[in-house]
Amino acid sequence: MDIAQIWFILVAFFFVGYFILDGFDFGVGMALPLVSRDNTDRRVTINTIGPVWDLNETWVIVAGAVLFAAFPEWYASLFSGFYLPLLLILLALIIRGVSFEYRHQRKHPEWAARFDWMIIIGSYAPAFLWGVAFANIVRGVAMDEHHNVTANLFELLNPYGLLGGLTLVLLCLVHGAIFLSLKADGEVRSRARSLVLKAATPTVLAAATFLIWTVWMRIGLDDAAAAGDISRAVGVPVTWVAVSAAVAALALLVAVLLTYRGLEGTAFTAMAVTIGAAIITLFLALYPNVLPSSTAVGGLTIENASSSEYTLEVMLWVALIMTPLVIGYQGWTYWVFRKRVSRSQIPAEAAH
Amino acid sequence: MEEFFDPLSLARWQFGLTTLYHFIFVPLTIGMALMAAIMQTAWYRTGKDTYLRLTRLFGKIFLINFAMGVVTGIVQEFQFGMNWSEYSRFVGDVFGAPLAIEGLAAFFFEATFIGLWIFGWNKLPRLAHLACIWVVFIASTLSAYFILAANAFMQNPLGYTMNTERGRAELTSLWEVLTNPVVIAAFPHTIFAAIMFAATVMIAVSAYHLRRKQHVETMRPALKTGLWTNVLAFIGVAVSGDQLSLAMVDAQPMKMAAAEGLYETTNSASFSIFTLGTPDGASELFSIRIPYLLSLLSTHTLDGEVEGINDLQAQYVTQFGPGDYTPIIWITYWSFRWMIGLGAVSALISMIGLWMTRKKAAEMPERRANIFWRTLIWSAPLPLVASLVGWVFTEMGRQPWIVFGLMRTEAAVSPNVAGWQVALSLAAFTLIYGILAVVEFKLILKAAKEGPPEIEASGEDSDDSHLAIVY
Numbered sequence: 001m002d003i004a005q006i007w008f009i010l011v012a013f014f015f016v017g018y019f020i021l022d023g024f025d026f027g028v029g030m031a032l033p034l035v036s037r038d039n040t041d042r043r044v045t046i047n048t049i050g051p052v053w054d055l056n057e058t059w060v061i062v063a064g065a066v067l068f069a070a071f072p073e074w075y076a077s078l079f080s081g082f083y084l085p086l087l088l089i090l091l092a093l094i095i096r097g098v099s100f101e102y103r104h105q106r107k108h109p110e111w112a113a114r115f116d117w118m119i120i121i122g123s124y125a126p127a128f129l130w131g132v133a134f135a136n137i138v139r140g141v142a143m144d145e146h147h148n149v150t151a152n153l154f155e156l157l158n159p160y161g162l163l164g165g166l167t168l169v170l171l172c173l174v175h176g177a178i179f180l181s182l183k184a185d186g187e188v189r190s191r192a193r194s195l196v197l198k199a200a201t202p203t204v205l206a207a208a209t210f211l212i213w214t215v216w217m218r219i220g221l222d223d224a225a226a227a228g229d230i231s232r233a234v235g236v237p238v239t240w241v242a243v244s245a246a247v248a249a250l251a252l253l254v255a256v257l258l259t260y261r262g263l264e265g266t267a268f269t270a271m272a273v274t275i276g277a278a279i280i281t282l283f284l285a286l287y288p289n290v291l292p293s294s295t296a297v298g299g300l301t302i303e304n305a306s307s308s309e310y311t312l313e314v315m316l317w318v319a320l321i322m323t324p325l326v327i328g329y330q331g332w333t334y335w336v337f338r339k340r341v342s343r344s345q346i347p348a349e350a351a352h
Numbered sequence: 353m354e355e356f357f358d359p360l361s362l363a364r365w366q367f368g369l370t371t372l373y374h375f376i377f378v379p380l381t382i383g384m385a386l387m388a389a390i391m392q393t394a395w396y397r398t399g400k401d402t403y404l405r406l407t408r409l410f411g412k413i414f415l416i417n418f419a420m421g422v423v424t425g426i427v428q429e430f431q432f433g434m435n436w437s438e439y440s441r442f443v444g445d446v447f448g449a450p451l452a453i454e455g456l457a458a459f460f461f462e463a464t465f466i467g468l469w470i471f472g473w474n475k476l477p478r479l480a481h482l483a484c485i486w487v488v489f490i491a492s493t494l495s496a497y498f499i500l501a502a503n504a505f506m507q508n509p510l511g512y513t514m515n516t517e518r519g520r521a522e523l524t525s526l527w528e529v530l531t532n533p534v535v536i537a538a539f540p541h542t543i544f545a546a547i548m549f550a551a552t553v554m555i556a557v558s559a560y561h562l563r564r565k566q567h568v569e570t571m572r573p574a575l576k577t578g579l580w581t582n583v584l585a586f587i588g589v590a591v592s593g594d595q596l597s598l599a600m601v602d603a604q605p606m607k608m609a610a611a612e613g614l615y616e617t618t619n620s621a622s623f624s625i626f627t628l629g630t631p632d633g634a635s636e637l638f639s640i641r642i643p644y645l646l647s648l649l650s651t652h653t654l655d656g657e658v659e660g661i662n663d664l665q666a667q668y669v670t671q672f673g674p675g676d677y678t679p680i681i682w683i684t685y686w687s688f689r690w691m692i693g694l695g696a697v698s699a700l701i702s703m704i705g706l707w708m709t710r711k712k713a714a715e716m717p718e719r720r721a722n723i724f725w726r727t728l729i730w731s732a733p734l735p736l737v738a739s740l741v742g743w744v745f746t747e748m749g750r751q752p753w754i755v756f757g758l759m760r761t762e763a764a765v766s767p768n769v770a771g772w773q774v775a776l777s778l779a780a781f782t783l784i785y786g787i788l789a790v791v792e793f794k795l796i797l798k799a800a801k802e803g804p805p806e807i808e809a810s811g812e813d814s815d816d817s818h819l820a821i822v823y
Binding site for chain 2: 043046047050051052054055057058060061062064065066068069070071072073075076077078079080081083084086087090091093094095097098100101102103104105106144146148149150307308310311314315318319322323326329330333336337
């Protein structure tokens, strides 16, 4: 296996990490109005992710930087080509991040309500748009011979892309609700559990449809690629994609079932596997392309998008040394804050 | 209309705006983390409530600011690909490496340990908790190093080779990129400037309360610490600034000639403090000059030769082909002076502050005291403004290059992004950044005015104290 392929796996790894970790932050933000009745509930909900949302969000910064260093062409084409979705993601992440920090700074209900809205929007929007973006990366977009994406926003909002967005939103919602049932106590916990069960049916339906569509689409794309109609390299056997998709679907069912049984910790693990396997399915369907073209020219593959041998080598050393360390201290952080957050911990609000 | 929706100038405006905005939060994050760490260390060693209260106060200001630093930082990383895709293709092999190392080796630490510090009060053992804020400071400093190393490549490309087949620069030595003489000088310059700003904020908060004779026992040590820190950090800024200008004379003589508006190559060149003349600096009506100073700054000798703009322009035309290789002179000229001037005035005010508040100093009459405290309060932004114009100088002074000698800015912009998209993005960032600036400023002001919080009796290790409820 050559080193650029290892970097493809590492890029996938950082995005998997991002969606598993920030995925439940998004879910908690989406669930905020659904699991809380008053401000104390809302504070319980937000404090469950208080110590970790920032480190979770950092995963996307690292994923982006790693993409830049290892595959500059991919980074350049993707980020300029998906301009408006990424702009909206940035704006959403900005308002979400500052809202966590600002909402408690004043004790007025209106003040907090305003930031609650921003947390909710700032959680739905990135999950949806990342789903749209990743679906379109796999599907391929119109490009010119200089690898510049020529597709406009409406072409990205095709049915498959939209379903990808919807699926990621629902997966994150369930993921966040399971996280809350694990990390909150009392009413918030029980509401979160029933939210998981309520959201289960649409989530299973959307995810199953999306994953089957992905496998089915890959077969068609392989044919077109083999015929040379589109600038896309033929990838791994489609069975691999199907197996990964099946793992994701199965893990989702297990997660819901375990939540129903009240085994929240194991349910959360199963849900992490679901999201991880779903993202891996997309990367498997993509491989060895990184940004395939829907036209006859311009497609980017691991080979024509990667950095030089030397860059990939030194960066691999950095990644191999730092990543285990990062996982170690982040795991420790989760261990330190492992206990549930309950209403009794929230200090009573002084009249203002 | 065509002109208005020009993607190049819009993308440049967006980069300038978002970068300067991001840089409001960077120095406060770096500097305040240090201040909070120093205060908490003092508390750890002495057990005095005063230091704990100060840690809490400056920790709070640090936090309000931190979230903004994080979210505006993501914009920085994304916009290289979004607005400057040709640049990203051309230098990604080199430039991406320090950015990725920054994420893996610095920013992950910062983001994780900040959470541990904020939410870990009364939960973590005291020493471990103290270590967290130091890790945050060290990691944010390290972060700055890698970002500045990436920027140093744009100022003074080293450690690369040109791959003509793929039309890009490729990394040949990460070590050379990370030890670029420009980053070696720019790093301490930036960090000391950041510490100056945190110090003046600390001074201003202390002065606000001391003027009202409240929290006197707590705010006096804070004032002293702030004043001393500002003066000492200024010495660091000045020494590293001198090193940086030497490195810059080597790397980009044009930038340093433009800093003075020096058109003709001159021996024993003088430095003008102030000039009246045409905006391009080509002819002057009046100026105040210090003889030999420019030669001294550029070469560390009194009679050293300083290359002039005209000679450099002619030299670059031979080297790179026809074109205008001169930055906008009035911008480089004035930003260079404002940077130095504002930083120096800030340090001078702190020195006066130290004199006025020395142990043997007589009680100031009320009128003078009012002026004194107000000056300390209102002069807080000086180091920040100095840093911002310093960035304007260093980035505008590099023009027309995005990577000096290798790529022109006009060739770097994304060819497939329409002007209206960049305009939309610029408008959205301007709007949201504007609103957040107001909110942020008011919140910091509120926290500062509330002063150091009372320390509640801590029920350590009780069941409920496993997580400091912050949000």
